[in-house]
Amino acid sequence: MKTYIENFKKYRFLLMELVKKGVKLKYRRSYLGILWTLLEPLLTMIVLSIVFGTLFGNTDPTFPVYILTGRLMYTFFNNATKGAMKAIRANAGMIKKVYVPKYIYPLSSVLFNYIIFAISLIVLVVVALVLKVYPTIYLLQAVIPLILILVTAFGVGMILSTMAVFFRDLEYLWSVGLMIIMYASAIFYKPERLFASGYGWILKLNPLYLIIHNFRQAVFGHPMNMKFLAASIVFAIVSVIVGLVFFYKKQDEFILHI
Amino acid sequence: MAKKEVLRVENVGMKFNLSQEKVDDLKDYVIKLLKRQLSYNEFWALKDINFSLNKGDRLGILGLNGAGKSTLLKVIAGVLKATEGTVTSKGKIAPLLELGAGFDQQYTGRENIYLYGAVLGFSKKFLDEKLDEIIAFSELGKFIDVPVKNYSSGMKSRLGFSVATLVEPDILILDEVLSVGDAKFRKKSEAKIMSMFDKGVTVLFVSHSLEQVQRLCNKAILLEKGHIIANGSIDEVSKIYLEKTK
Ligand SMILES: Nc1ncnc2c1ncn2[C@@H]1O[C@H](COP(=O)(O)OP(=O)(O)O)[C@@H](O)[C@H]1O
Numbered sequence: 363m364k365t366y367i368e369n370f371k372k373y374r375f376l377l378m379e380l381v382k383k384g385v386k387l388k389y390r391r392s393y394l395g396i397l398w399t400l401l402e403p404l405l406t407m408i409v410l411s412i413v414f415g416t417l418f419g420n421t422d423p424t425f426p427v428y429i430l431t432g433r434l435m436y437t438f439f440n441n442a443t444k445g446a447m448k449a450i451r452a453n454a455g456m457i458k459k460v461y462v463p464k465y466i467y468p469l470s471s472v473l474f475n476y477i478i479f480a481i482s483l484i485v486l487v488v489v490a491l492v493l494k495v496y497p498t499i500y501l502l503q504a505v506i507p508l509i510l511i512l513v514t515a516f517g518v519g520m521i522l523s524t525m526a527v528f529f530r531d532l533e534y535l536w537s538v539g540l541m542i543i544m545y546a547s548a549i550f551y552k553p554e555r556l557f558a559s560g561y562g563w564i565l566k567l568n569p570l571y572l573i574i575h576n577f578r579q580a581v582f583g584h585p586m587n588m589k590f591l592a593a594s595i596v597f598a599i600v601s602v603i604v605g606l607v608f609f610y611k612k613q614d615e616f617i618l619h620i
Numbered sequence: 621m622a623k624k625e626v627l628r629v630e631n632v633g634m635k636f637n638l639s640q641e642k643v644d645d646l647k648d649y650v651i652k653l654l655k656r657q658l659s660y661n662e663f664w665a666l667k668d669i670n671f672s673l674n675k676g677d678r679l680g681i682l683g684l685n686g687a688g689k690s691t692l693l694k695v696i697a698g699v700l701k702a703t704e705g706t707v708t709s710k711g712k713i714a715p716l717l718e719l720g721a722g723f724d725q726q727y728t729g730r731e732n733i734y735l736y737g738a739v740l741g742f743s744k745k746f747l748d749e750k751l752d753e754i755i756a757f758s759e760l761g762k763f764i765d766v767p768v769k770n771y772s773s774g775m776k777s778r779l780g781f782s783v784a785t786l787v788e789p790d791i792l793i794l795d796e797v798l799s800v801g802d803a804k805f806r807k808k809s810e811a812k813i814m815s816m817f818d819k820g821v822t823v824l825f826v827s828h829s830l831e832q833v834q835r836l837c838n839k840a841i842l843l844e845k846g847h848i849i850a851n852g853s854i855d856e857v858s859k860i861y862l863e864k865t866k
């Protein structure tokens with residue numbers, strides 16, 4: 363255990379460099395740069411609010427905040443898991459030549475996406491204030507779902523990044539998986555009718571929905587749903603343990619497949 | 621002066637699975653699994669490798685193509701995990717295998733220095749101190765702030781060589797790299813390697829030029845089909861090698 367920690371310390375600078383590289387290159391590639399990270403969720407929020415607000419006859423003026431909370435979290439989960447999944451292959455050049463603890467690559471990918479996510483939360487703050495969703499004491503609870511989504515994305519990302527080395531078609535499968543997760547996360551609709559119809563279990567089986575729900579509770583000033591909280595904590599811990607063990611067992615074989 | 625052992629290779633073996641058909645997607649894997657068609661073809665690229673090096677030793681690794689030279693260097697660098705046996709080393713290992721292939725194409729030369737340096741396990745402070753020296757040695761001039769994708773392969777090799785050698789590793793691994801760049805840079809890089817010898821760096825060297833190996837190394841091993849068939853001073857081993865290749 364001690365050697366693990368020492369090893370981590372030794373490669374902390376590399377982790378930082380890789381996270382920095384992710385952020386830098388993302389913004390270097392586009393003209394609008396960092397502005398795009400703010401503009402993109404704002405524009406989709408407007409479109410989704412108009413379309414689904416009208417479709418479902420939603421007159422709640424804070425509906426855009428509801429959409430935005432779900433969408434930002436989902437976008438992070440989507441980008442982080444996809445990035446982690448591709449991390450080993452993307453860094454094949456380095457992995458084939460120099461020894462580096464390999465978990466650094468998926469980890470840096472998740473962390474860099476988390477930083478982008480943190481920046482995009484600025485949009486949420488502004489929109490919430492404009493639509494008069496003011497912070498309450500419950501907002502402090504937001505820290506918990508924000509940590510849970512990071513841990514879950516890392517755990518799921520480690521599992522995917524291990525599998526993707528061996529199976530190239532995983533990328534397509536996971537895109538489908540992510541789409542199903544998106545529809546089952548109640549991002550642009552309110553789940554009440556689904557619960558009333560008896561199909562609510564679909565949402566409750568989705569850890570991402572459970573996290574998003576508790577994040578919304580914090581933003582809108584309500585206490586968290588403790589059952590949801592417990593389930594999402596369990597899922598986060600299990601996914602990290604499975605991810606780490608799986609990755610650790612298979613990592614020596616990576617080089618033979620990339 | 622008591623010699624300090626810096627590298628010990630014990631009973632190392634490396635087995636590869638040469639699947640007859642490469643299965644690398646889930647769909648094929650499931651189909652093959654159901655049809656029980658997953659066959660493996662095992663093959664030892666290295667077997668029973670034993671040797672050790674003291675500080676300052678310069679080991680040439682001789683052998684025909686496919687003898688296992690690159691595989692051995694990768695096992696020592698920690699890139700490949702040996703199937704059996706152990707490698708123990710002291711100090712920092714800098715591998716110069718296909719220089720600069722690990723660079724990020726979008727990143728500038730300067731940014732890649734930090735990235736590559738971090739990969740080799742160096743701290744920011746150390747790289748800050750070395751930065752000017754590295755840039756000067758690479759002779760890239762103002763190209764240092766241009767993305768690497770615009771470099772020629774010679775420029776990339778120069779940058780890779782500059783980072784990997786100026787950071788003063790304890791063990792340097794050179795796999796057919798001293799033939800990169802133009803004649804002038806080649807001379808300069810050989811001089812650089814020589815000056816590192818004077819500082820007592822330990823070297824593992826592979827080159828297709830026997831003359832170069834004889835000039836740079838004091839010890840050698842000869843590999844054939846993954847086995848060491850000769851081990852000793854460079855003169856003895858190159859004699860055997862010449863007889864073999866006659
Ligand atoms: N990743 C790999 N998978 C399967 N076989 C490999 C792999 N890497 C090397 N080999 C095989 O191992 C043997 C030794 O290769 P190598 O070490 O590159 O030889 P050398 O550098 O001496 O020319 C060769 O037969 C090569 O085909």
Ligand SMILES: [Mg+2]
Pocket residue numbers: 689690691
């Ligand atoms: Mg070779």
